[in-house]
Amino acid sequence: MKSKGNLYLIPCTLGDNEPIEVLPITIKETIDHLNIFIVENEKTARRFIKKIAPSKSQPSLKLFVLNKHTEDTDFPDFLNPCLHGKHVGVISEAGCPGIADPGADIVKIAHDKNIKVVPLVGPSSILLALMASGMNGQSFAFNGYLPIDKGDRKQELRRLERASFENNQSQVFIETPYRNNKMLEDITSVLANDTQICVACDITLSTEFIKTKTANQWKKNMVDLHKRPTIFIIHKS
Incomplete structure (x- = not known):
């Protein structure tokens, strides 16, 4: 055979x-x-x-x-x-x-x-973002895309924040690139001020940007993510 x-x-x-x-x-x-x-x-x-x-x-x-x-x-x-x-x-x-x-x-x-x-070995934006986030790499969950509906999305963000706190687990998700700015606005408005948020965009490119800050810090220093492939990670301690 x-x-x-x-x-x-x-x-x-x-x-x-x-x-x-x-x-x-x-x-x-x-x-x-x-x-x-x-x-x-x-x-x-x-x-x-x-x-x-x-x-x-x-x-x-x-x-x-x-x-x-x-x-x-x-x-x-x-x-x-x-x-x-x-x-x-x-x-x-x-x-x-x-x-x-x-x-x-x-x-x-x-x-x-x-x-x-x-x-075969190669770049995974999810793992590279987690590596650079400073968050828990021992326990994490990738959640894909969050709901489009504003109310459902906010409810899901609160659920992920609660899961992160209860399980000491980093929560990873993505958004369609043209909606990234709105996503960051929603994250910072819904989550507790001291919840850590990592924004990792254009990973491996010359325009790469990776920062971890609290929700409160992000509110004071937003970044333009429009049409830039981005990974979001949150962690509530």
Whole structure:
């Protein structure tokens, strides 16, 4: 019986910086040997592949698109090459596949089909923000996006603050970039004055900004986060 191919989880850059600045050589070596990829966006994925492996033939690439518009029933088909002995790579739009990313759905199917999953080293904005926050890295929770409705969002912020205090747990979440400024305003207005808030934006880029202050301190010194990818972390002691 022919051995199955592997599923490689390939991190990419968090912004428009040079891959060599944040990615190990193993990423290039892996991409050099792959021609089949599962990606969120074909155009940006091709651009990333060309940037990290410029000599690779673009016409030779087979790309399956995995995003919110993809039918769940198509997911297993993306792994058919692995069942026939070919290796497949997963590339997300930014950072690490499977972390706050639809690639997790493919990984689950790979395990069900007994396909070897190989995670590769690369930048995760969530972990990098937590590392730089000075908050509890022993116990933390990633909460994804908070509710859009203003009332529901404020209720959720209070719940996260309470969970942080009761469990000594850092609470991590994100927002759509164009709503970041409003999110920071809501955080500082809802949470207790002494609750710690870390704002980490443009991580790994030349415009990187990471600061941890109390809610009260942020009120007096707000920062413009409009359309800048940002991680928010709160901790109530």
